[in-house]
Amino acid sequence: MPINRVFSVVALLATAFLPTQQVSAQAVPSKEPSSTHIFPAGGRRGTVVPVRIGTEAMPPNANLRFWGDGVRAAELLGDRVRARYEPSTRRPPRDADGAGANMSYPTEWASEFAIAADAPLGVAAWRATCGWGGTRVRPFLIGDLPEHIESESNSTPDRAERVTLPVTINGQIAGERDIDCFVFSASAGQTVIADMFAARIGSLLEPVFELYSADGRRLPAETHRVTDDNVLTFRVPAAGDYVLQIANVSFRGGPEFVYRMTLSNLPRVDTPVENLPHNALLTLPASIPGQFLTASDEDLFRFAAKKDELIAIECRPVSVAMPMVTIEDATGRPLAKASSVESVDRECSLEWRAPADGEYRLRLRDLQYGTRGGPEFAYRLSVHQAQPDFKFSIAADYVNVTQGSRSELDLTVKRFGGFTGPIELAIAGLPDGVSFEPPRIAENQTSLKLVLKAIDDTRPADTTLRISGKAMIANQPAERIANVYSLGDVPAAIANAVQLTVQHKPIFKLTCNEAYQYGHRGTVYPYAMQIERLGGFDGEIHLQLCERQVQDLDGIEVVETLIPPGVTEFKNRVYLPETMHASVQHHCRPYSQAWATFTDKWGQRQSMLSICDKRNMIRTMPTVVKLKSLNDHVAARPGTTVRCQLELDRTPNFNGAMELELIEPAARTGFTAERVRIEPGQTRAEVSVHIADSASCPPDLSLRFRAVGQLREDVIVISEAVVPVRIEP
Numbered sequence: 062m063p064i065n066r067v068f069s070v071v072a073l074l075a076t077a078f079l080p081t082q083q084v085s086a087q088a089v090p091s092k093e094p095s096s097t098h099i100f101p102a103g104g105r106r107g108t109v110v111p112v113r114i115g116t117e118a119m120p121p122n123a124n125l126r127f128w129g130d131g132v133r134a135a136e137l138l139g140d141r142v143r144a145r146y147e148p149s150t151r152r153p154p155r156d157a158d159g160a161g162a163n164m165s166y167p168t169e170w171a172s173e174f175a176i177a178a179d180a181p182l183g184v185a186a187w188r189a190t191c192g193w194g195g196t197r198v199r200p201f202l203i204g205d206l207p208e209h210i211e212s213e214s215n216s217t218p219d220r221a222e223r224v225t226l227p228v229t230i231n232g233q234i235a236g237e238r239d240i241d242c243f244v245f246s247a248s249a250g251q252t253v254i255a256d257m258f259a260a261r262i263g264s265l266l267e268p269v270f271e272l273y274s275a276d277g278r279r280l281p282a283e284t285h286r287v288t289d290d291n292v293l294t295f296r297v298p299a300a301g302d303y304v305l306q307i308a309n310v311s312f313r314g315g316p317e318f319v320y321r322m323t324l325s326n327l328p329r330v331d332t333p334v335e336n337l338p339h340n341a342l343l344t345l346p347a348s349i350p351g352q353f354l355t356a357s358d359e360d361l362f363r364f365a366a367k368k369d370e371l372i373a374i375e376c377r378p379v380s381v382a383m384p385m386v387t388i389e390d391a392t393g394r395p396l397a398k399a400s401s402v403e404s405v406d407r408e409c410s411l412e413w414r415a416p417a418d419g420e421y422r423l424r425l426r427d428l429q430y431g432t433r434g435g436p437e438f439a440y441r442l443s444v445h446q447a448q449p450d451f452k453f454s455i456a457a458d459y460v461n462v463t464q465g466s467r468s469e470l471d472l473t474v475k476r477f478g479g480f481t482g483p484i485e486l487a488i489a490g491l492p493d494g495v496s497f498e499p500p501r502i503a504e505n506q507t508s509l510k511l512v513l514k515a516i517d518d519t520r521p522a523d524t525t526l527r528i529s530g531k532a533m534i535a536n537q538p539a540e541r542i543a544n545v546y547s548l549g550d551v552p553a554a555i556a557n558a559v560q561l562t563v564q565h566k567p568i569f570k571l572t573c574n575e576a577y578q579y580g581h582r583g584t585v586y587p588y589a590m591q592i593e594r595l596g597g598f599d600g601e602i603h604l605q606l607c608e609r610q611v612q613d614l615d616g617i618e619v620v621e622t623l624i625p626p627g628v629t630e631f632k633n634r635v636y637l638p639e640t641m642h643a644s645v646q647h648h649c650r651p652y653s654q655a656w657a658t659f660t661d662k663w664g665q666r667q668s669m670l671s672i673c674d675k676r677n678m679i680r681t682m683p684t685v686v687k688l689k690s691l692n693d694h695v696a697a698r699p700g701t702t703v704r705c706q707l708e709l710d711r712t713p714n715f716n717g718a719m720e721l722e723l724i725e726p727a728a729r730t731g732f733t734a735e736r737v738r739i740e741p742g743q744t745r746a747e748v749s750v751h752i753a754d755s756a757s758c759p760p761d762l763s764l765r766f767r768a769v770g771q772l773r774e775d776v777i778v779i780s781e782a783v784v785p786v787r788i789e790p
Contacts, residue, residue: 091609092672093461094118096189096196097167097317101210101231102262103202106131107178110208113142115167115317117608120191120656120668123170126523126560128552129185129201131177138189139171146213146235146316164610167317176203186551188560190523192667194461195562200262200549202321204229209243216240218273218304226253227325234266234309234318241307243324247297251326255305258321260289263548266318267310275302286381286437337362340422345372346445353382353427353438360425364444366415373447373477376401376409376425379439383428384409386442391420402428412447412477449480449534453502454544455511455559458551462495463564465517469510470559472528472543474502481505484530491526492563494519502530519563520663526559568598568669571655573633575675577648581714583639583684585620585777587632588677590653594629600657601626604633607652607672615641617649624655632775635677639684639780650676685715688768688780691745695764698789699731700754705784707766709744715778717741719770723750724781725763731756732764739768762786 097115104110116123121141127134185201207225211232215222221242224230232241247253259266270293272280280303282295297303309318337349343364351360366372376384378401386409387398399411415421427438453474462468474484484502491497494516502509511528528543545557573590580586592602606619620634633653641649656670691706707721718741723734731753737746750764764784772778 092118094123094189094191094194094196094670096199097165098264098319099187099199099201100169100233100316100319101208102200102258102264102319102321103204103208103229103231104174104176105208105229106176106180106182106203106205108176108208110174110176112172112174113144113169113316114138114172114187114189115169116189116196117165117167118193118654118670118672119168119170119189119196120193120658120670121170122658122666122668123189123191124523125172125187125189126195127174127185127187128554129180129203130552131180132185132201132203133175133177134187135172139173142169142171144169144235144316146233146239164613165315165317166606166608166610166614167315168608169316174201184550184552186547186555188459190562192521192565192661192669193567193671194564195459195523195560197457197459198547198551198555198560200551202258202262204323206323206325211241211243213239215242218242218244218277218306221304224324227323230322230324232307232320232322233316234268234307234314234320235316236314238312239308239314243305243307244302245305245324246302247300247326249297249300251297253295253297253303253324253326255293255295256287256323256325257290257292257307258323259319261287261549262319262321264317264319265313265315266320268320269308269310271306271308273304273306275304285435288380342420343423343444347443349442349444350379351425351440351442352436353425353430353434353440354436356430356432356434358427358434358438359430362423362425362442362444363420364423365420366418368415368417370415371447371478372413372415373443373445374399374411374413374423375443377441377443378407378409379441380437382438382440383407384440385426385428385430386411387424387426388413389422389424391422393422396421400428410475447478449478450539451476451480451484451530451532451534452541452544453484453530454546455528456546458545458547458558459560459562460513461562461564462513462515464515464519464521464566467512467514469512472502472509472511474507474509476505476507480532480534482532482534484532486511487529487531489527489529490524490561492519492522492524492561495561495563513561515563517566521563521565521661521665521667523563524561525555526561527557528559565661565667565669566596567671568596568657568659569594569602569655569671571604571653571671571673573673573675573677575678577678577680579682580635580637580679580776581682581685581772581778582637582641582643583686583778583780584637584772585779586635586637586679587775588635588679590631590633590673590677592624592629592631592655598657598659599626600659602628602655602657604631604653604655607654609672610652611676612650614649614651617641617651619651619653633677634777635679636779637679637681639687641681643681643683648678648680650678652676683712684780685712685772685778686710686719686768686770686780688721688766688782690766690782690784692784694785694787696787696789697750697752697758699752699756699758702749702751703786705748705750705764705766707746707748707768707782709739709746709768709780711744715770715772717770717772717778719768719778719780721746721748721766721768723748723764724767725765726756758786758788760788762788 221244616638
C-alpha cells in the first residue's frame, strides 16, 4: 500500500538540519512535460471507451487536445488513476551511479472517449498540454472488431484469458517479467493471424510471441514484419484450444509498454508485388515495386543514360527492408552507391552524373543480405532524370516556448537536380507575440536551427503551425510544405504540422540543500526544502515524488504534501522503506516535484509544475524496530474471525508506542480489523481479523499489517509484517 494512503501530512514549517555532508551535483531530469502512453490504445466504433493517459511532469487539470472525426473527449484530463498491475519480481536495484540507472514512473489520468458508430476507421490523435507546456501527438486507433481489455493476473497458461476470434486485444506488459496469456479456440485448417501494434503506436514494447497447444507444446508459426512490428501467422493443425503468450524481449515492463493486437482467422491481405525480370531494361522515368524474398535475393536492372545526364535514384523501404543501391557500368565495376542507413528516414537516394553515353546497371540488396529476407522486405524504386527541386523535414511534431524565451526546431533540407538556391520560410498559425528566425535557408544550406521566440507578454495558448518554403526553380516559383515526423499516421487535420504551446513563465521554483543527511530505514524522514515564489504568486502548492528519477527508487516514496499559501520553507517527507537493499543502495536521493493552479492575466485557468533542481540526499541507517508475525500461517474461511499474533523486535533506539492496523486486503473486500495500540516498551499484540461471508479468498491470500510510531517529534517510524492465510473448506 502506498505510504500516501496512510498519512495526510501538512508541511512542517521548520528549518532545522541534521549534520550534512556536501556532495557533487548530478544532472537534473528533463523538466519538459511528456506523454508516455494511452491505454487502451484504441476502441471500437459505437462505444464509449474509458482510457488511462500516461504522462510525466504534467500537473492535474491538464488540457486534452483531440483530433478525430466522430470521436468526442473531455477537454481536461480526469483524476489520477492507480491501476492494478502485475507486480515486478523483487530484485536488487541497479547501481544508482551506474549506466542506465535512470527510471521513469509515469502518472496515469482518467479520461473517456465516445466513438460514434459511423466514425471513420483508422486513426485519431491526442496530446496533453498545461501552463508549463505540451506533449507530442500520439495515435488512438478506431476499429470495428470486438475489443478485449486484459486484466491481471494472466501471466501463466492456467490463468490465460479466453477470447473469441476475431477480436482486438489491448494489453500492457506492466511489470518486469510480466507475460500476457490468451486462450482461443480454432478449427483445423484455419489460418490465425496476430497483427501486433506496438512500435506503430509509439510504445516502448518490443513484443515476443509464443504459441502453445492446450497440452503445453510450443508450436511453430510464421512471423512477418510490418514496419517495426510483428505479424504472426499460424495454420491450425487440429481443432481445439491454443494459448498465445506475449512478453517483452528485454523483460522490462511498465504501464507505458502498451500494445494493441488484432487476433483473427480472417485471410491476410498482402499487397501483391511483382518483381520485374532479373536484369530488365528500364525506360525512364520508372517506378518499380520489389521484394527481397530470400536472404540471398538481389535485384538487377539496366538503364541507358547520356554523357553528363544527371540521374536521380530513390529506393524507399515499404516495411522492414533496408535497401542498398549500387550503380555499375556494363562490366560490373561499381561507380556509385548509397544505403538507407545513411538517411534518418531510411530512404536510400543518390544523384549520379553519367560519365559517358551507354548502358548502366542498378544492383539492389538489403543491408541484411545473406542473413534475412522475405515478403516483408519490400521496397519501391524510382529512377528518373534529376530535376531541380527541394524538400525539407522537421523531426519533432511539437515545440514549447516560454514567455520571454526561445526554442529551436531542427530543420533538414534535401536538394535535388543541382538546386542550390535560397529558400524563403513562412509559418502559418503563429500566435501574436511569437516570431521566428532565420527567415530564409541560405544558398546550398542543408540544415539549420529554426528559432521560435515569444515576447514577455505572449498569451499562453496551444496552436497548430504549418511551415513552408518558397524558392525560384527554373525561373518559376515553387512552394513545399515541411514534412513533419509523427508517431505513425495522424489525421489529415494535423498531418505535417507542428503543435506549439506557449508556456507561462514559472510561478515558483523548488530547491533544497543537496547534502547528505542520515535517516533510518523504516522511517519517514523530514528533508528541509525551499520555494522561491515568482511573479507575485502566493497560492498553495502541492508537493509529490517526481516521475523521473536518476536511480531505482527501491520502494522510496515522497508523502504528498500541501504547502500552505505564502510558505517558502518546509519539510519534504521522504519514506525510506525497511526493505531497501542496503548492501546495494545504502542511500536515497530522489527528486521531488510540485504543482499549483492559478488564473493568468488573460483570465485563463492554468496548472503549472516545477521539478526540484536538486536531490534529497539521505544515507540510510539500520531499522530501529521490526514488526514480525508469530504465526507461520493462520487457517481461515469466509464468515470467521482469525487471531494473529504479532511481535515488535525493538532496538535500544526505539521504545515508543505504535499503532497496529490491517492494511491488506482492503476493508471493501470483506476483511476488517480494529486498530491495536502497542504501548511503550510492550512487544506483543493480538489482532482479530473478521472475514465476511462474501469475502473473496484467493489461494495465495496473505494479511499485511503495519505498525506506525513516532521516533522523535518530526520522524515517523513504520514496520510491516505479512501473515500467510490457509483457506479451509
